[in-house]
Amino acid sequence: MKELYGLFFFLPLLQRSSADVHSFSAFFIGSQGLDLPDYMERVTVDDVTMFYYDSSMNAEVPCPEWLNTTEAQEHWKDINLRSFHNRYRMALALQSAKQQFNLTGPSLDVNIYQAYSRCDLYPDGTRKAVLIHAFNGKDFLSYDIDRKTVIASVPQAVIYKRQREEDPVLTEIVASFYKKTCFERLDMFLQHAPGVRVKQVPEVRLFEKTRAGSTVLTCHVTGFYPRDVQVEWVGAGLQSVDEEMVDVLPNGDGTYQTRRSVIRPEENPEEHKYSCVVHHSSVAGDITKTWDTEEHSRLAVWISLIIFFVIIGAGLVLKRLCKTEDAGI
Structure with a gap:
């Protein structure tokens, strides 16, 4: 249970190789048996959260004021629509994985299905995208974006892989998103989102x-x-x-x-x-x-002296207070 709960936050993710690489990332989590919403989704740009939705929310996520162009607002509407679709797909994936791993019975009611995607834009204009799925913390399947194919990481993922590939329209939508749309959204957020490009010195x-x-x-x-x-x-x-x-x-x-x-x-x-x-x-x-060994040695001496004088001062104050009490004041 503890191990599964830790998986709520991140898959074993690939890290960006350079601080100059800008990334559009999305985290999708379907779960059961935990005190969490059944579905959660988070979109980030360069580690800053842009969008969050979960199944406990009864309405669309309102568009932030800083997305003040028509094109940006259309992108935001599509993000909301996709979140409902993603929720449905994650529920199917979770159910398929449970069945193929033959996970039944009250002792096996805690399960997590995760998906992670990232689109990286490098300084020289190179674009790379990745989409991976995991079930209960282990690789389940991944997508070859260029070849528009689904790769089963374990035998239990073959059934779900075939289900995805039976829908050619969905395959084209996924490929188009990771070749084009996610980079458009990355550029949109980099232009509009406050704080995304603000660097803090260590x-x-x-x-x-x-x-x-x-x-x-x-x-x-x-x-x-x-x-x-x-x-x-x-x-x-x-x-x-x-x-x-x-x-x-x-x-x-x-x-x-x-x-x-x-x-x-x-x-x-x-x-x-x-x-x-x-x-x-x-x-x-x-x-x-x-x-600097000498500098820190001197610092240690000064700290010791300060502590010494504080103790002496406190003793003198206490002594005076005692005399005052003796005088009946």
């Missing part, structure tokens, strides 16, 4: 801590957008932290964060420089922060 901080007798240096990078980022440590004798998770995680404000940690050599650390280098599309070149 904030880089360095930390030191002791773990199992070793000194670990951590480079925390946060507040950046878009998502693609490269973070690396540079310095002699550094070792990576094997168990560290290096995922890029979302912040609550639409930006992202990540971190990289290394183990610093214990012998003569003052003789070496250790730098965290961050590459991100929001800045030309890179951002480099260097760990």
Whole structure:
């Protein structure tokens, strides 16, 4: 159950290979046995949500005010219409997958069918599109957009593949969408949607801590957008932290964060420089922060002194209060 719930958010998706690539992505989720709507759909451009619909909504999603041209508003109407059609198709796909995997009985009533599509526009004008389906977190089928064919990833997907291919009109509509329409919508949102192209510069901080007798240096990078980022440590004798998770995680404000940690050599650390280098599309070149052993040693001393004086000051105040109470005030 937990594993399935985690699949609600994303398939094991392909990541954009460059921060300069613009992407129109769509996530489709049909589920049963979970405390979720039976169907959910989300459309994003460069990781920013443009459209969201689920089966608990009783009306069309209203067109945002910033889509203020006739052509853009027509695209929005079609997005709404497609969401109802997609809901119907996902229900059929979920039912077919259940039957072919012979999933029956009360203990097997939790199932998720997902589809993910993406249209990528590269700086040189190259266009690429992908559409994949998954059932209960595993590949089910995919589409070859150029050949207009459906590829079954597992034997249980063959029946549904044949059902899709029996409808040549649907096949042409799908191929046309991923060859043309999704790129038109990508361009539309890039032109109109507020905040899509606003890049946020990463904030880089360095930390030191002791773990199992070793000194670990951590480079925390946060507040950046878009998502693609490269973070690396540079310095002699550094070792990576094997168990560290290096995922890029979302912040609550639409930006992202990540971190990289290394183990610093214990012998003569003052003789070496250790730098965290961050590459991100929001800045030309890179951002480099260097760990200064002496500087952080001085900082530690100052922090210790501040704590010492705070404790002394608190003691003096407490002593005066005690004298005041003794005087009966």
